[in-house]
Amino acid sequence: MKKLLLSTVLCILLNTTVFAGQWVQVPNTTNAWCYILNDGNLAKNRWILSDTNGDGLSEYYYFNADGFMLSNTVTPDGHQLDTSGALVMEYI
Numbered sequence: 001m002k003k004l005l006l007s008t009v010l011c012i013l014l015n016t017t018v019f020a021g022q023w024v025q026v027p028n029t030t031n032a033w034c035y036i037l038n039d040g041n042l043a044k045n046r047w048i049l050s051d052t053n054g055d056g057l058s059e060y061y062y063f064n065a066d067g068f069m070l071s072n073t074v075t076p077d078g079h080q081l082d083t084s085g086a087l088v089m090e091y092i
Contacts, residue, residue, distance in 0.1 A: 023052070026068070033069040033085070035061070042067030045076075052084075059086035 021043070026032035035043040035050075043063040051058045062075045062085075071085035080088040 021048070023050070031071065034067045035063060035069065047087075052086075061085050061087070 021035050021037045024034045024036055026034060035048050037043055044067045045065050046063055048061050048063065049058045050061060052061075053059075062070050062079070062081060064070055064076075069085045071081050072083045074080055080090075082088050
């Protein structure tokens with residue numbers, strides 16, 4: 001019962017939308033990426049959960065107001081991104 005309650009609470013607290021869209025490299029660039037959602041729109045001002053390296057674990061990526069993935073910086077909501085653009089997980 002405790003596991004079910006904990007799972008339910010975590011699902012509510014960690015409610016994240018997962019999209020099965022498509023990654024697109026911006027033409028004539030080496031590391032500029034966008035993400036096209038299933039509805040055809042660019043991911044903008046949002047986090048996307050995606051397993052880009054195929055290791056079976058998904059990583060979070062942030063896309064700015066223009067639809068470009070940020071990397072090696074801090075997001076507007078204060079989270080650190082690594083050089084690949086993935087969220088740097090903070091452990092307490």
